[in-house]
Amino acid sequence: MAMKRKASALAGLLAATALGLGYAIAQDGPKADVIHIWVSAGESAAINVVVDQFKKEGGVWLDSAVAGGQNLVPAVMSRIAGGNPPTAYQALAGRAFEDLWEQGLLNDIEETATADNWRDVLPAPLVEIMENEEGKIFLIPLGMHGPNWIWYSTEVLEKSGVTEIPTNFDETFFDALDKVEAAGYIGFVVGKQSFQERFLMETVMLALGGKDYWNGIWGDRDDTLVRSDMTRKVFETFRRLSTYADEGAAGRTWPVNTNLLITNKGGFNVMGDWAKGEFKAAGLTALEDYGCVLPGDKPWFLLQADMMAVPAGPEPDRAAAQNLLAHVAMEKDVQVGFNLNKGSLPPRTDVPREAFDDCAQRGFDSYTDPDLTVATVNMFFTPKDAGLWEDLVSEFFNNPDLSVDEAIDRLSTIVQEAD
Amino acid sequence: MNSWIARFALVPAAMVAFGVFVGCLLWTLVLSFTNSKLLPSYRWVGLDQYEKLFSSSRWAVSVENIVVFGIWYIGLCLLFGYILAVLVDQRVRGEALLRTIYLSPHAMSLIVTGLVWAWFLNPQLGLQGFLRGLGWESFSFAWLADPNLAIYAVVIAAVWRGTGLVMILMLAGLRGVDQEMLKNLQVDGVPKWRVYAQVVPPIVAPMILTSVVLLAAGVINSYDLIVAMTRGGPGISTEVPGKFVMEHFFARADVGVATAGATVMLAALVVIAAPLLYLRSRISQRREASGG
Numbered sequence: 001m002a003m004k005r006k007a008s009a010l011a012g013l014l015a016a017t018a019l020g021l022g023y024a025i026a027q028d029g030p031k032a033d034v035i036h037i038w039v040s041a042g043e044s045a046a047i048n049v050v051v052d053q054f055k056k057e058g059g060v061w062l063d064s065a066v067a068g069g070q071n072l073v074p075a076v077m078s079r080i081a082g083g084n085p086p087t088a089y090q091a092l093a094g095r096a097f098e099d100l101w102e103q104g105l106l107n108d109i110e111e112t113a114t115a116d117n118w119r120d121v122l123p124a125p126l127v128e129i130m131e132n133e134e135g136k137i138f139l140i141p142l143g144m145h146g147p148n149w150i151w152y153s154t155e156v157l158e159k160s161g162v163t164e165i166p167t168n169f170d171e172t173f174f175d176a177l178d179k180v181e182a183a184g185y186i187g188f189v190v191g192k193q194s195f196q197e198r199f200l201m202e203t204v205m206l207a208l209g210g211k212d213y214w215n216g217i218w219g220d221r222d223d224t225l226v227r228s229d230m231t232r233k234v235f236e237t238f239r240r241l242s243t244y245a246d247e248g249a250a251g252r253t254w255p256v257n258t259n260l261l262i263t264n265k266g267g268f269n270v271m272g273d274w275a276k277g278e279f280k281a282a283g284l285t286a287l288e289d290y291g292c293v294l295p296g297d298k299p300w301f302l303l304q305a306d307m308m309a310v311p312a313g314p315e316p317d318r319a320a321a322q323n324l325l326a327h328v329a330m331e332k333d334v335q336v337g338f339n340l341n342k343g344s345l346p347p348r349t350d351v352p353r354e355a356f357d358d359c360a361q362r363g364f365d366s367y368t369d370p371d372l373t374v375a376t377v378n379m380f381f382t383p384k385d386a387g388l389w390e391d392l393v394s395e396f397f398n399n400p401d402l403s404v405d406e407a408i409d410r411l412s413t414i415v416q417e418a419d
Numbered sequence: 420m421n422s423w424i425a426r427f428a429l430v431p432a433a434m435v436a437f438g439v440f441v442g443c444l445l446w447t448l449v450l451s452f453t454n455s456k457l458l459p460s461y462r463w464v465g466l467d468q469y470e471k472l473f474s475s476s477r478w479a480v481s482v483e484n485i486v487v488f489g490i491w492y493i494g495l496c497l498l499f500g501y502i503l504a505v506l507v508d509q510r511v512r513g514e515a516l517l518r519t520i521y522l523s524p525h526a527m528s529l530i531v532t533g534l535v536w537a538w539f540l541n542p543q544l545g546l547q548g549f550l551r552g553l554g555w556e557s558f559s560f561a562w563l564a565d566p567n568l569a570i571y572a573v574v575i576a577a578v579w580r581g582t583g584l585v586m587i588l589m590l591a592g593l594r595g596v597d598q599e600m601l602k603n604l605q606v607d608g609v610p611k612w613r614v615y616a617q618v619v620p621p622i623v624a625p626m627i628l629t630s631v632v633l634l635a636a637g638v639i640n641s642y643d644l645i646v647a648m649t650r651g652g653p654g655i656s657t658e659v660p661g662k663f664v665m666e667h668f669f670a671r672a673d674v675g676v677a678t679a680g681a682t683v684m685l686a687a688l689v690v691i692a693a694p695l696l697y698l699r700s701r702i703s704q705r706r707e708a709s710g711g
Contacts, residue, residue: 074669081458096672099457192564192653248543250564250653383672384456391477391655398566398654 030321033062034308035079036090037072042277042341049337050142054328059321062087080105085311087321093129093139093305094378100311106138107310107319112326113137121348125303125373140308140326142335143344144367147272147376148203148302149359150293151279153261156185157291160267168207168295169237173268177244180267188244189266191252194394200241200270201393202377205234206302207295211374217415218380226412235396235404242397261290272304276359277343285357292359294366301366301373306344385418444685447678455674468679478680481658484570488659489638491571495578496634497627500585505615507586508593518590522583529580533647536576537563563649566656573648573657581637585630592626593619628699632692639688660684 032054038047051061064086066075076089085105091097100106113119118137119127130139152165157176160183166173177187190196206214209230216225225231258278260266269275279290286292294301308329310322328334335346340355345363353364366372377386392414396407454464472478507517524532539545542561550558562572596619604614620627642661649657660680667677 073672077457077669096457099672103458193650194652194654247561247564248541250542251537251650382456383670384667384676387666387671387673394652395476395654398652398656 029058029060030317030324031060031062031315032087032321032325033064034088034090034325035064035066035072035076035086036308037066038090038342039065039067042281042343046143046338046341049334049341050325050329053331053334054325057324057328059324059328080311085313087313087318088140088308088310088325091139091307091309092378093303093307094376095380095382096378097132097138097309098382100309101132105312106132107312107322108132108134108136108138109140109310109323109326110136110138111319112323112330116327116330118330121350123347123349123368123373124370125375126305126347129303129305129375129379130307138309139305140310140329141305141347142308142329143306143339143342144347144363145272145274145304145306145344146294146301146363146367147199147304148206148294148300149271149273149275150203150295151258151261151269151271151275152267152291152293153264154287154289154291155264156180156183156261156267159183160185162267165291165293166295167293168297169204169241174240177268181244185264186246186260186266187268188241189257189260189269190241190245190249191254191257192245192249192398193251193253194390196254196257196271197394197397198390199272201234201238201397202302203270203295204238204241206300206374208234208237210297211300211371214374218375218377221415221418223412223416226415227408231408231411232404235407238393238396239400239404242400273345273359273363274343276357280343280357286359292362294362298372299362299366301363302376303367303373303379304376305347306342382419385414388414447681450674451678451682453675455678457672457674459674464675468675469683471676472679472683475676477655477658478660478663480655481660481663484657485638485641485659488570488574488577488641489635491574492577492581492638493631493634495574496581496585497630499578499582500630501589501620503582503586504589504593505619508590518587521586524580525583527580529641529643530647532576532580533644536572536579537648540572540575564653566653569649569653569657573644576648577641577644581634584633588626588630588633589623592623596622625699625702628695628702632695632699635691635695636688639684639691 036047038044051063054061064075066072072090076086076091079085080100097106113136122130122141126141126144127137130137130141132138150166157165157180160176160180162176162179164172164176166176181187190200209217213225213230216222217231254271254275255278257266257269258271258275259282261269262279262282262284273292276286276292279286284290293299308325310325312318329338330348332348332351335348336351336355339346343360345356345360345367349368353361356364377389381389389411392407392410396402449461450459451468452463452465453460454462454467503521507514507521511517540560540563542548542564545560547558547560562568601614604618605611609618640661641659642665645651645657645659645662651658651662661684664677664680664684667673667680671677
């Protein structure tokens, strides 16, 4: 009896040692615990390109994906505030990082950025966003998205007799909408969700007003620009667009909107280039089955970047893991692989572009031209103030009783009182 | 000796309840007077956050909505719950089955309820689309797309779910009604509906008050149903305080305004519930004193 007990105790000890040793051997590379929301088929394939390369270069990847964009911020913030920060997390560039910086909760990856010459291969406007107040790079750029595209179904436009493809929200555009509606299709496909309404408004604002107007309002907070005739025109055009919303628009999600174009039931749609993923998944070819336009007098590109931020923490190998992740994410093959799967554009300007479709090529041309790139509202305003802007836009889109004058007054207040 | 052990065993639970519940409540209150944005900070700003809260049109719409929603929801739940309880109380056959059927919506999560009703009330995919497809071209039931009517669509879904609970509570109350007295009234020639409309409600008043308190708590906290059904839309027409607070905590990174909103919500609930609970305890005491 005693022998049996001794034997089993010994066996247990050996097993534990083996397990511990094996565990230690398996976990010898720098560990990265990453939070992101890339869980759909295309998105998973995209992030796996990064994961595989990270593992090849000796890192250990712990995936902490969350489903649903609105769950990302709560998940990240509760972990940071709770003292268990992830090694990296997906984030959109913007002023949301200010609070974290002030409390010393973020690391930077300047080490890798300098070693790999990031500043030579990334466009200058992007680098500006990626640097903190001390001039150190603290964000890892994975993909560039532009939220301001007009998409259209070539078949619907053909069948409606639309011959001139509009490039701005002008009379050509509204003529085309009317023709499509007369032919029995949905002219302008929009979903009544506040983020869609906001993207639409910002697209219209940038297309009609141009870069200087945009920067003047959001950057310089110039009240004369806010109260100018251009703003009036923007709001009136936006209101005109709201009259084209069909009955099923209430709460309709963006993939369903894109699907209406794919199934040739709708003519035009304004959405970011993540919609391209839907077209691709349905097997459609760019510029043949569907078309894309960056609207405006010039093809402005609203810089919305998928980045990874790297919080500070106590582990000794944290900085090593973060720098390795930064190095891997910026490798040319990884950039091409990630973005091909995701439908976005590689931030690096020196990657081979042949594999990307025609719409992406248009994006490339705009995105690499510093005169055409424009920062999003999130980069000028804190989440709180950007939220007030979104509330105003959504209310204006849905409530015909809110007059243009009233809306301009409210915009003026928001801009003047923003932090 | 045993009772001391029993009390001692409760101490950890009481500490947790007190520490977590009351402690967090106080912390929320304190934060509403600071300038916290994404993470808590302790710089005192007095009533600034409350000023911002009360001058926000979105908050004003949410308060209006919660009052409208609350009145209709509580009113209709009480009415339908009472009627269903009376009907089920008639000692019909299959009473247990009926109770289960009427209570089963309550077992569904609010998210499921919201989604199902959103599909049902969708102009193209739901009831309107279906009836139009059958040939009734002019049928219209697009409340969810109309900013003025959307909140009533949410009331429908909420009442569908909440009636079962009220029915069960009323049923328990009805079981306490003296059957002899009811029979005597019937013999006297009083029609049954008058008995149930005028004589019985005062007897089941404690149950009515309990239901109102429970329903009111559900109303003030409503968040899941709105998110699942309308996401606060169209525009901000179905915005409610619960959703306002949640969004400001996370997406808007504005803990100051969010905690101010949460404090106001708590104050509202206390103002509603306290007198009702007090009234209920007075009624029960009086009944015990007079022999039940």
